[in-house]
Amino acid sequence: MSPKTLYDKIWDAHVAHEDEDGTCLLYIDRHLVHEVTSPQAFEGLRMAGRSVRAPDKTIAVPDHNVPTTPGREDPKNMTEDSAIQVAALDKNAKDFGIHYYPVSDIRQGIVHIVGPEQGWTLPGMTVVCGDSHTATHGAFGALAHGIGTSEVEHVLATQTLIQKKSKNMKVEITGKLRPGVTAKDITLSVIGKTGTAGGTGYVIEYCGEAIRDLSMEGRMTVCNMAIEGGARAGLIAPDEKTFEYVKGRPHAPKGAQWEAALAWWKTLYSDDDAHWDKVITIKGEDIAPVVTWGTSPEDVLPITDVVPSPDSFTGGKVGAAKRSLDYMGLEPGTPLSEIEIDTVFIGSCTNGRIEDLRAAAEILKGKKIAVKRAMVVPGSGLVRAQAEEEGLADIFRDAGFEWRLAGCSMCLAMNPDQLQPGERCAATSNRNFEGRQGRGGRTHLMSPAMAAAAAVTGKLTDVRELM
Amino acid sequence: MDKFTTLTGIAAPMPLVNVDTDMIIPKQFLKTIKRSGLGVNLFDEMRYDQDGNEIPDFVLNQPQYREAEILVAGDNFGCGSSREHAPWAIKDFGIRCVIAPSFADIFYNNCFKNGILPIALPQEAVDVLMKDAEKGANARVTVDLEAQTVTTSDGEVFTFELDSFKKHCLLNGLDDIGLTMEKAASIDTFEAQAAQARPWV
Numbered sequence: 001m002s003p004k005t006l007y008d009k010i011w012d013a014h015v016a017h018e019d020e021d022g023t024c025l026l027y028i029d030r031h032l033v034h035e036v037t038s039p040q041a042f043e044g045l046r047m048a049g050r051s052v053r054a055p056d057k058t059i060a061v062p063d064h065n066v067p068t069t070p071g072r073e074d075p076k077n078m079t080e081d082s083a084i085q086v087a088a089l090d091k092n093a094k095d096f097g098i099h100y101y102p103v104s105d106i107r108q109g110i111v112h113i114v115g116p117e118q119g120w121t122l123p124g125m126t127v128v129c130g131d132s133h134t135a136t137h138g139a140f141g142a143l144a145h146g147i148g149t150s151e152v153e154h155v156l157a158t159q160t161l162i163q164k165k166s167k168n169m170k171v172e173i174t175g176k177l178r179p180g181v182t183a184k185d186i187t188l189s190v191i192g193k194t195g196t197a198g199g200t201g202y203v204i205e206y207c208g209e210a211i212r213d214l215s216m217e218g219r220m221t222v223c224n225m226a227i228e229g230g231a232r233a234g235l236i237a238p239d240e241k242t243f244e245y246v247k248g249r250p251h252a253p254k255g256a257q258w259e260a261a262l263a264w265w266k267t268l269y270s271d272d273d274a275h276w277d278k279v280i281t282i283k284g285e286d287i288a289p290v291v292t293w294g295t296s297p298e299d300v301l302p303i304t305d306v307v308p309s310p311d312s313f314t315g316g317k318v319g320a321a322k323r324s325l326d327y328m329g330l331e332p333g334t335p336l337s338e339i340e341i342d343t344v345f346i347g348s349c350t351n352g353r354i355e356d357l358r359a360a361a362e363i364l365k366g367k368k369i370a371v372k373r374a375m376v377v378p379g380s381g382l383v384r385a386q387a388e389e390e391g392l393a394d395i396f397r398d399a400g401f402e403w404r405l406a407g408c409s410m411c412l413a414m415n416p417d418q419l420q421p422g423e424r425c426a427a428t429s430n431r432n433f434e435g436r437q438g439r440g441g442r443t444h445l446m447s448p449a450m451a452a453a454a455a456v457t458g459k460l461t462d463v464r465e466l467m
Numbered sequence: 468m469d470k471f472t473t474l475t476g477i478a479a480p481m482p483l484v485n486v487d488t489d490m491i492i493p494k495q496f497l498k499t500i501k502r503s504g505l506g507v508n509l510f511d512e513m514r515y516d517q518d519g520n521e522i523p524d525f526v527l528n529q530p531q532y533r534e535a536e537i538l539v540a541g542d543n544f545g546c547g548s549s550r551e552h553a554p555w556a557i558k559d560f561g562i563r564c565v566i567a568p569s570f571a572d573i574f575y576n577n578c579f580k581n582g583i584l585p586i587a588l589p590q591e592a593v594d595v596l597m598k599d600a601e602k603g604a605n606a607r608v609t610v611d612l613e614a615q616t617v618t619t620s621d622g623e624v625f626t627f628e629l630d631s632f633k634k635h636c637l638l639n640g641l642d643d644i645g646l647t648m649e650k651a652a653s654i655d656t657f658e659a660q661a662a663q664a665r666p667w668v
Contacts, residue, residue: 021631150551159654
């Protein structure tokens, strides 16, 4: 048998049909659904008189535009259009008989945090969702990627996707990370190196000692932003940490099935002599705590650096950098650590898990915020409950943070949590696009520890100075 | 789905790299439960000021480009969110073809589900087309899907690559789900085998 990558193995195990030109029907093991990209898909099913082919493999949760303030179970406390979308998901989940976590359920949260938490996401699976950050689930060695609404409808109706195979890219992070450097710094640094189109046409497998050393939470952060590098998906081969995380989750296999699953999962790794179409290697020790300075996730620099000059770029990036600096209100040559911050947002499917909250709380303990406002939005109701139990919520509250309910919140600002024009935010989310967090809002992406550091000093800060 | 065969129309120049789907259709317009009516909000925050007035400099507000059917843009067009509202807004505005050096994966696939042809051409060819588009409304560009060509107003022809299945579906306006349903027996067989091999799924 010819050597295979992890991606090759998962792909081969899911091809339900292949045409002569290589177009395949890829079977989908888990379909995650949220309120924003699904209403038109369910409507399409109704109009064509179709049903959901595998409702037991379909899981829905509202997350994108739900408020994160108390009383949100009452639709009157949502904007009318948000309430309509959430009500549509309620109805669609009921009508089509799919698994559902409503706003009132403590298990509700961001779809990419709920899936792994409930054991829906397992190694070797194919996972899709009408959301680009589906890449998150790749941390389990699952082939996971975002799809459009037409494809959501296609999966609902057929449990398959029409796909052609992507190329294989290996991103290896060797050695150890330095203190203060986290999974977020890894994933941002990779995008800084490859660019936001560097992964287009590829599935990335992240490997190397620094990746192995990460917790499952950290691995999810890394894979989450594979899409920001343009890749279809990001993957990390499952290992003992993965199995330990999965074991005992509500929808994880049990008993004899666990043993059978484990035996297969242990075969899910890239063979030594597998073929890679592209290889990127970064030394773990070379990665610093980073922030973004512009309006693309590739605009990444170590916190010790200065705002770059547009002239330091080439091609279309010169104009893009000019436009970015104008939008961000920044002058070339300004030290990044002198940029003052108005707001801090900790949360999102990138960094809304318990470990992220622990990392931020560690920096905030006994300190007060020096920014106008700061909020923590846990990724799920269960993350929130755990953080309260561990005393993290008190640390955040005492520091002056708002302690919110679970949802996507200010990552994409579809709910009332939005930046005002010119408001500058240190955010643990995944996109710094123009207007992403609110029209005219200025976003700097960073790790939870770095965001917490910015909260206590009021400007972008090297977290290592507070450690 | 609407067929796409040939198109001769005004091309609007947008020489920006990394045009993301948040730019194409900002999130406040994702709260719809319909696919239609998004054209008026295409590029909303670049096209209108805070009070909703048109920004005259923006390309699609200029008189010669208001009827554009083709968009010529920079590298990595459509990056970011998977929102299909982006191609819905583009189509609803009246644009049926986007030409750029490269496209983000999900956006590219979404276009084909909506009768929009995304054409990836080398930077040098896009540069020529960008200059052609900058001539304004009299410079009509022709796209021929069957022949896989783009012809400038000066008659310069560029050939583009395209997946044969995607081309077939777009030329004939085929519904993906209907096509897949014809292969239901293969899916049934696969599902039964997978249930044996991986019963925990």
